[in-house]
Amino acid sequence: MNFTQRILISMFLGILFGIILNISYSIFGFNINFLVEHILYPLGSIFISLLKLMVIPLVFVSLVCGVTSLQSLDALRRISLKTISLYLVTTSLAITIALALAYIISPGDSINISLIRDYSFESQATLSFSSVLINIFPDNPIRAMADGEILQVIIFALLFGFALAISGEKGKKVSHFFTDLNEVIIRMVFIIISIAPIGVFALIARTFAIQGIEVLLPLLSYCISVILALLLQLSLVYGLLLYLSNIGFIKFLKCMREAISFAFSTASSSATIPVTLDAVEKKLHVKKSIASFTIPLGATINMDGTAIMQGVATVFIANVYAIDLVFSDYLMVIITATLASIGTAAVPSAGMIMLAMVLEQVGLPVEGIALVLGVDRLLDMFRTSINILGDSAITCFIAKTEDKY
Template identity: 40%
Template structure:
């Protein structure tokens, strides 16, 4: 029995925690009439401590995790100078598709309004960025006092400061080898700490869901279902409308041929929920489509690091879900801040399962939204993470094809099946 329990993945434990929390919350809501047990003992003590304690652990990770990962991610892009236009085009395309992804998510969630009906407005909300002008937003990004920004969790200045350090490390290279190694090791430590904290996720999710649904009842299920629908709709649009359109516009190649040959990689990414593990398969399949390995060996690993379109869609939907649940009307400046922060959060985000939930704290913090709502959506995130990863690696591949085509490093006849592909890789999917 214990052996079988150990085989259950963390994502499935999180799902179990969510389901049990919802069931127990409904039980309290409909069948427990004793106020002392229901409200004072369970909701305001046991569940409050368990759920809020887990949220605090997640907040603990945000600033150092983002700071180290941003620096390491930017510093690793030093190869762009070696590749010239290939690196520049790749970076621009990745950042543009990420911005498109989070914009689509915001538009979908603004239309469907998944958070309406959840009624969390009783929670105190402070410092929501809905009345700040765009000029103030831009000025607030400048790290006047980086140490103060790090201490206060002021994420936009932290991101900019991290980007500047990363650029300098990339420029100085060997002269700052020791410092660069320190940041790499710091990033590694934060990733291990993230894995440690996430082990408590099932308990935290159970407490958060039980506390939420003990007060809301059945009406709380509908907003959650609408949130899932918003994320999935955004992912479908990004994967089957945006990406194919970009391929047709820039290469005139047939997207249907791409998806027919790429489906095995998509299925592997879906089942593994990790972009990094899919890198070898992605490289192999692109080689079979006529993409030069000189291009793909740079763009695919880079994409696994900074091209997180699926994650950005989740973050955009989550922001709107939370704002609507708390009755907050985010202004234009706040929405632009969300788009910028989500794009920047994608840089250096590790291609491993559920790390997007950690950086979601950063996106919420950029506009002052309460992070409690993150706990409500965490239980179903494993399922959505599978879809997000499939979209992420699909975007990496299509962007690589575009860059390769534009740099005349692609054999179109191989892509169209008129020639046999080169045997550069062992068939990893056989």
């Protein structure tokens, strides 16, 4: 039985077990707290903690290796420009698709505003754009690593890799060390991933045990809108990139099965980096010099799924509060959500904080986020799957333009 099959079976059993636990509690009154909070929760949390343990070293070392392997500064500049430009373009298209679809469906028209009483959302102070920009650049790389500030780590890795690339023979010696270190880190990651079926089962089971499926019913139109927008982004935008890369759409999905399963289970783009890299390099045959640069970068700044959620949620909340958005509001959402997605940490549900920024920019009540909190964790799994597929499709396209297959 291969890794994908084990992950899928764990997901299915986790969903089934979680629903059984939820029914046992809600209908029969059984006490499931010990099982959910003292068995499933520790197992899932330990698994996620082990994955997070490797995120910073993996991102830093793989980016340094990616930059130094590009061989020339012209190649580094060219690929960096292509990568960041494509990530911004696909995110802009994602939010546009989300807004258009949500405008047509109007998912919040049938929702009673009194639902807000059932949920709570503690509004946090949102940073200004200038503050977000300043916070991207580290003043202490060690502290950035310790605090898990992945954007700051990326900036430091790019600068460090650039310095190595222009340091001649001395730089090559250090580059060889990082190449060897990268292999060790990858092996460590796959040791941790070998216990993924247990962690996936615990994470999925706890999610469904706590939330059940009834939480989806009042917000069904919202959930459908988000998932439809995600599928449109996958089939239209990524489909076009794959067509231009001479890669079949079905072949691409088959090659990415393990990464999709892992992203869906963990709801973390960063945690999925090693699996995504493995699929892109070994199954889609992209050169490591490209993949090791674009995939870690995309896991942080290419959040198309998050941008789609922000677009649909904005229209949904506007519908619920009976607030009409004008063209300038939609344009502001596109700009803000695109920039906000770059600042969204690649960890579960961080997009909610960025959604608050988007809502404030168009004058919508931030407390409306309470309406979608109940289903955010479930939809986060779908969003993360799209995020990593976007990273991979763009990587394939860049590899095609650079003749790096």
